[in-house]
Amino acid sequence: MGKHQETGGAQVAKSMRLRYAVVIEQTPNNYCAYAPDVLGCVSTGKTWDKMQAMIREALTFHIEMMMEDGDPIPEQTMSLEDAMVDYLAVATDGKPDPYLDFSDEPPSLSVTFQMVEIDVQVPSSARAGEEAPAASLP
Numbered sequence: 001m002g003k004h005q006e007t008g009g010a011q012v013a014k015s016m017r018l019r020y021a022v023v024i025e026q027t028p029n030n031y032c033a034y035a036p037d038v039l040g041c042v043s044t045g046k047t048w049d050k051m052q053a054m055i056r057e058a059l060t061f062h063i064e065m066m067m068e069d070g071d072p073i074p075e076q077t078m079s080l081e082d083a084m085v086d087y088l089a090v091a092t093d094g095k096p097d098p099y100l101d102f103s104d105e106p107p108s109l110s111v112t113f114q115m116v117e118i119d120v121q122v123p124s125s126a127r128a129g130e131e132a133p134a135a136s137l138p
Contacts, residue, residue, distance in 0.1 A: 014122045021083035026110040
């Protein structure tokens with residue numbers, strides 16, 4: 001599948017910029033990141049810089065595959081504040097973690113919230129007049 005559009009003999013990549021709130025957790029061994037608006041898209045990295053690159057790559061790949069499959073692109077619905085509230089609601093749901101050994105001290109997590117922008121390539125089928133899923137930006 002081509003990801004370029006012919007314009008006067010030159011091929012120009014067609015892309016779309018998307019922006020999502022991302023939750024980043026630092027554990028004793030690595031970093032983990034996910035975008036609550038993009039279900040199933042999670043990434044990890046051994047260092048902060050590696051995790052930053054990996055979550056952008058994961059989001060880009062995830063969205064591009066959704067577009068190729070004709071699935072709707074997740075809209076950005078969460079602000080940073082919404083992501084914080086969502087994270088705290090999940091973290092404090094009052095249910096015990098079945099995997100946590102309560103004889104040990106609970107692990108501590110450092111959590112950061114940030115907005116991440118990605119550029120995704122629009123499939124040529126979407127540019128050729130087929131209906132393309134779209135996300136709206138705030």
